[in-house]
Amino acid sequence: MTLTLFLEQLFNGLQAGVTLFLVAAGLTLILGIMDFVFLAHGAQVMIGAYAAAAITAATGNFYIGVALAIPVTFASGYFLEYLIIRHLYQRDHMDQVLATFGLILFFNEAIRIGFGPAALFSNLPPSLSGFVEILPDTPYPTFRLVVIAIGLICALAIHIFVSRTRIGAVVRAGANNPEMTAALGINIKILFRLIFATGACLAGVAGMMLGPLTAVQPGMGEPLLILSLVVIIIGGIGSVRGAFIAAIIVGLVDTLGRIFLPSLLRLFFEQATADGAGPALASMLVYILMAVVLIFRPTGLFPAKV
């Protein structure tokens, strides 16, 4: 275990963490404010990635692709809320799980029909595909650094928006008590729709950034959805600050666990046992973390509702 490897994995974990945060930020407000179990948030990630990949392929310019894909994801969230989601707020969680499960099936098949089942690979423009030396002799991909930077900027923007602006105050009030907020003359329906669309947009941005790092394929958002649910539960439903801290923790635990847990186990157990149990334990680590958090703090680390 060298310092270089450790630093590299630390950055990878950070990058995974901020990407997760972008997905979780919108979802935590949807779960927290609207008390709505939205499983199709992963589909928004996929829509973002496909929109960016398709527009990039059509125009030949990565930046135009991303710039045009952002309004596409915002619109998709807006209309989804208008057409289907708003009819489900009053239903119980079970109905919400099933309806949004239906949405997942629909979006995955629609993408499969439109773009084929095979994965798309999008190439990065030369300005982003190089390496930067973060330490002497420690090159790190530029694009991943850009992802970290964008993620952190988004996190900061969301934080300022939620805690410093008037609309943010309304959002927080909505999270605490929707009825009272509505009684104060806030149009909670429009507020819900805008939060929903913004959440979809953030998830889409996560998809656009993941596109060049992994494969763009149907169902690509689902592992991310499950992980971001874990993030939200650990952070406390409805809390953006909690989601950020939990996302970084989960990103780091997941990435570092996969790399270092097998060698860590080797210190205590025999080689064969460690090699067998290492990967198993590493992929379970995040869920174990969540279970432990829930057992000791049943409402997460930073619950939004008092």
Add this chain to the structure above:
Amino acid sequence: MAGFITFLFLARTGIRENKVLWLLIAAFALFPIFTHFANLPFWNDVAMRIMLLGIAAMGLNLVLGYGGMVSFGHAAFVGIGAYCVGISQFYGLTNGWLHILFSLGVCGSLGLMIGYLALRTSGIYFIMITLAFAQMLFFFFVSLEQFGGDDGMSIDRAEFAVIDLYEPLRLYFLIWAALAFISLGLMFIIRSRFGVTLRAIKSNESRIEAMGLEPLNFKIISYVISAVICGISGALFASWQEYVSPDIMHWTRSGELMIIIILGGLGTLAGPLLGAIVFLLLEEFLPLMLGEIAPTYAENWMILFGPLLIMVVLFGRGGLMGLTTQYLAREKSHKTEEG
């Protein structure tokens, strides 16, 4: 003797009150005759899958429909049941009864453990923690390389002393017997004092607490029972598919079980079985239908199924059982008007 007569009496009223369920079970018993004469042996296979999914959904329905606990990870118990068979065969244990006993024990104790931890939470948190445990088990089996890991392991049909499962229809009736036995068992559980308390907890938990009962105990016990039933389904599933992979416990499978219950009717005995029939028939016929209209897209039948599911949630309250009960009630009122 007196006990036996009470049993018969209870069974009689139980059957009378759950006509749809026992009609379906009788239909499954006669179904092979139909497939034999219609020369459709493939449909026996579909019927077996319906029964297996029906058993698992019935198990989930105990906590979901009757207890009001939205568990989003029950496919894990089905998977554990199947892996119990696979792993005991791997170590040379071929007796089917022992497999089922093993599955019961493992699923029961896992259900107890997960239930004990997860039931401290409620609402969205409960949904998510059950999902988390299921994911944990899913990844656990994905990374168990000696049992096939991601690719899964092949399994021989279990040996049940006198019953050779490789003979035609033996497996069919074994699954059928399990279905009938579990239906009977669930019928008694739901009609018992325990079942009534469980339903009461669903509608008003604090009231049950005020009556001096501990709701958590009832919830945990129902969770364990449902885990065990899913385990049996999984153990038989292993013999049916002769193969098991982590895919069986993927989180979308848990979603499917919930779909089946909602389609059929939440909190009814026949609902899960009815839902399983509809679900698998849709899975068989939607591709055919789509193939007629747009041949290139026959594989993409999910594009119809997804919206259909949303429609059912939005407009079809109570599922198919809700519709049948309404129909039966109308018939009854007609009859009383005439008489």
